[in-house]
Amino acid sequence: MATSFLWNCTKKFVSASIIxxxxxxxxxxxxxxxxxxxxxxxxxxxxSLMEYVFDDYVLVEKFCLGKYKFSHGDVVVFRxxxxxxxxxxxxxxxxxxxxxxxxxxxDVVQIPLGHCWVEGDNAASSIDSKSFxxxxxxxxxxxxxxxxWPPQRIGAVKSIHRKDWLSFRIPTIVWPP
Amino acid sequence: MATSFLWNYTKKFVTASIIxxxxxxxxxxxxxxxxxxxxxxxxxxxxSLMEDVFDDYVLVEKFCLGKYKFSHGDVVVFRxxxxxxxxxxxxxxxxxxxxxxxxxxxDVVQIPLGHCWVEGDNTASSMDSKSFxxxxxxxxxxxxxxxxWPPPRIGAVKSIPPQGLAFF
Numbered sequence: 001m002a003t004s005f006l007w008n009c010t011k012k013f014v015s016a017s018i019i020x021x022x023x024x025x026x027x028x029x030x031x032x033x034x035x036x037x038x039x040x041x042x043x044x045x046x047x048s049l050m051e052y053v054f055d056d057y058v059l060v061e062k063f064c065l066g067k068y069k070f071s072h073g074d075v076v077v078f079r080x081x082x083x084x085x086x087x088x089x090x091x092x093x094x095x096x097x098x099x100x101x102x103x104x105x106x107d108v109v110q111i112p113l114g115h116c117w118v119e120g121d122n123a124a125s126s127i128d129s130k131s132f133x134x135x136x137x138x139x140x141x142x143x144x145x146x147x148x149w150p151p152q153r154i155g156a157v158k159s160i161h162r163k164d165w166l167s168f169r170i171p172t173i174v175w176p177p
Numbered sequence: 178m179a180t181s182f183l184w185n186y187t188k189k190f191v192t193a194s195i196i197x198x199x200x201x202x203x204x205x206x207x208x209x210x211x212x213x214x215x216x217x218x219x220x221x222x223x224x225s226l227m228e229d230v231f232d233d234y235v236l237v238e239k240f241c242l243g244k245y246k247f248s249h250g251d252v253v254v255f256r257x258x259x260x261x262x263x264x265x266x267x268x269x270x271x272x273x274x275x276x277x278x279x280x281x282x283x284d285v286v287q288i289p290l291g292h293c294w295v296e297g298d299n300t301a302s303s304m305d306s307k308s309f310x311x312x313x314x315x316x317x318x319x320x321x322x323x324x325x326w327p328p329p330r331i332g333a334v335k336s337i338p339p340q341g342l343a344f345f
Contacts, residue, residue: 015192018199021199025199025202025203078315080315081313082291083291084291084313114261136312136316137261138256138257138261138315
């Protein structure tokens with residue numbers, strides 16, 4: 001009797017684990033944010049001791065890998081183009097086919113087909129497309145929608161288009177029309 | 178009595194589906210090969226009517242996304258750098274940091290950190306790194322190990338380095 005109870009418990013535990021793993025892989029998961037490249041959105045390192053010691057945790061949704069069209073200001077999780085074993089979190093600044101520049105330099109980059117330009121909110125300390133160029137959208141593993149830890153900053157992550165980003169499409173002129 | 182039997186059946190079916198989905202996502206899956214850019218390894222389109230009408234199906238393992246180091250000649254499934262909704266199958270010809278050239282042209286390309294050069298076995302009709310350049314290893318979604326359909330060609334896929342020169 002005791003062994004069949006234990007067996008039932010084990011079966012339920014294994015089923016629950018497998019369902020959790022599947023949901024975490026395909027639909028939604030929670031991950032920690034390391035480093036200060038997205039400060040002050042994540043890990044602002046200001047104020048309480050709690051914030052200094054513990055990393056932020058965020059909710060990442062993976063429905064966006066299906067039919068969703070990424071937009072400016074989305075915060076995404078992606079595999080690093082320099083090391084496929086690392087993942088990073090940055091904000092999308094520019095989409096395929098657009099021309100991108102910032103106020104800080106006079107270079108203008110055209111984003112190739114299937115790629116995007118990502119930047120960290122903390123421009124001073126962020127390894128992003130400024131270093132490794134535009135990244136293929138195929139490297140994106142999910143989109144950050146909410147902060148879930150620490151409790152005082154629980155809330156949605158807004159899709160902000162930063163004011164110092166200049167991103168524009170050059171319309172194709174067909175002549176004669 | 179009948180409804181509890183049906184409920185038990187449904188529970189087992191749903192559990193089996195979820196386990197299959199998890200295994201397919203994380204460990205091993207079977208996919209069809211479209212097109213002939215990997216001919217004659219896949220879809221050789223020669224001989225029997227069966228081969229001409231039906232695509233090959235291959236076994237793809239995803240353990241390689243963990244600690245495995247990719248090597249020359251591995252056949253991999255990857256997301257296209259031009260369109261993240263498409264996946265392609267090609268063979269790895271060169272690895273990060275190597276200088277790569279083919280017999281057919283005199284250009285030499287250095288493969289950047291974290292990238293690789295992929296080519297199809299059917300060089301005449303293959304959209305690969307010759308068109309879109311080296312791809313980040315992060316786009317790779319799995320490694321092809323076996324052909325599982327059609328039956329005459331069931332067997333392991335060999336890791337043959339393609340015809341080219343890779344310098345280390």
